[in-house]
Amino acid sequence: MILRIARKELTEMARDGRLRWATGIVVSLLLAALAAGWTRYRDVQALTVAAQASARQHWLAQPPRNAHAAAHYGVYAFKPALPLSFVDRGVDPYVGVFAWLEAHKQNDFKYRPAQDGSAVERFGTWTAAAVLQLLVPLVIVMAAFPTFAGEREQGTLGQLLAAGVRTRDLLLGKALGIAAALGTLLVPVALLGAVALALGSEVAALGDTWARVGVLALSYLLYFTVFVAVALAVSARARTARGALVGLLAFWSLNAFLVPRGVTDLARRAHPVPSALEVNLAMERALSATGDGSDARALQDSVLRAHHVSTIDSLPFNFRGLTLERGEEHSYHVFDRTYSALDAAFRSQDRVEHALSALSPLVAVRALSMGLAGTDYPQHRHFAEAAERYRRMLVRTMNGAVSSYAPAGPASAMSSDSTLWASIPPFEYDAPTVAWVLGRYGWALGVLALWAAAAGALALLLARGGSPLARERVR
């Protein structure tokens, strides 16, 4: 019986011209977003690989020179895009994808289209994730708003109940019908995406990619379930189809815009984060605060005493290497303090967001989507920390080389060659695994599952109590 109802809903939806247009447009947008995301991913991936290789080439090809000069020459670190990033670009356009690693400085990431682009670019970052998060729910609303309310208005609901149909069967049949329609539209698109992924992934990473795809599919499935259930619940109680549509559009805009926007603003207000400019100025001040020379003199005195010599030229190593390394260590403290304070503020903001995500399933699915695509802020930090570790290793090695130079002598003697450059391994980055992501976003899956269960229960409850009469009237 449920199948019979589902089949009739499908037939009706297929014959509804407006719905055909709306779904056609949404599916086209989804395909276009996927195609654009995919070509972009391929281009960026190719560029990244080429740029990383050429940066390495330049590093190795340095002429013999002072190791500290080499540290200033530096290398570039590129964040490798995960294949799934073509579905969701996340924060990448805002935080950048590569950094110049050099002595003394922890540089900001570069290539931030959101910063460099024109105003149009802000709308240009239209990804598959946006279609899935905003437009597919709109299609669900359009398909589901008349299910009960429209039949009540037309009088067919009375006809059905007079035929002895259980409201529960009716609800499940209608839910199944909408699910089947959505499946018909989205499954082929998802398969297409999966083929693209399989073609674009390195074989070694495929296992992790599929795990991410699986969780991503589950997340969106739960998200759509919420919408189908809420739409059926509202339709089951609304007196008219119009009323159901208005109510559902209100829910849609609350979910899509008002709550997420409000949550972000609230989190910012509760845990303010200084602007990038303020942070950089504060760091500059902290870094230059050392330069009064008294520390350097104290260091020199203690080193000379320890080695029982009276001048730095008599030391068994080049003293400059040591001062450079000490300078670096001081800057590490400043960087670490600044970034851990920033991260703590971001984490506090996240906690506010988690708490308020109960108000809008979009907040949860957005977090999951970015996390699984590898384009969220935590994974950006994960990469930035790996790059910083590499930078410190590189600078430390170079400073060590400076220390090994003759304590005194001509500048031409204080030089290293390609053996030193080659002793630095190429920068390699292991992106976090799906388990790492789930550890951070388990809450979001939980929130979505709760939403789906609660909305389903509400729909069952309201459908059971719904009267076939538009209003109880006396005649």
Added chain:
Amino acid sequence: MTSILEARRLTKRFGEVVALDDLALSIPAGDVFCLLGANGAGKTTTINLFLGFLAPTAGQALVGGLDVAEHPLETKRHLAYIPETVMLYRHLTSLENLDYFASLATGRAFEEDELRAHLATAGLPEDAMARRVGTHSKGMRQKVGIAIALAKGASALLFDEPTSGLDPKASNEFSGLLAMLRERGAAVLMATHDLFRAKESGTHVGIMRRGRLVQTLGTADIGHVDLERLYLDHMRD
């Protein structure tokens, strides 16, 4: 003879308003009982109570001996409901509508031949069967509704103003359909304003006023003119 539709002290109040007051009614197989009365007399309320769309304030509505309030699904197996305009899915054809409602009501699948036979019995023209009902006239929709009742094998039919808005020819065809349903042993309860059709096709008429059934009589015992005079007498304050 056991009655298929029965009302026992059936009462429905909406707040202060008494829509139906202490109705007693018994309709055996083969009877066509016509409820007459002004708008608001309680005719549609009676039908909604038999359908279980409304819960009675007091008393019982019984279908096939079962209390509607206690057995909402079982009692509907016997019932067919045909409102003034039979509500169907406009994007589906007559056959698809019939197939949908009949298979949901009976829980079994139907062959197309069987569905066509029911539509033909209900008098739907052959060329209208595979057409979407969005373009159907009121009379054609009614025929699809009756075909649903036939496919379901309903033993009790509830009509709510079936002839209002029908042209004289369709109205006449409706009389023929009622006779056919009677012969098949169905019990019919019909709310109507159509005194002529009630006298012509009914076996009994009941006159309602402000929720009360004020008089019941057999149509064989009274002429057209007398029925109209009697009705108007009851409507006078």
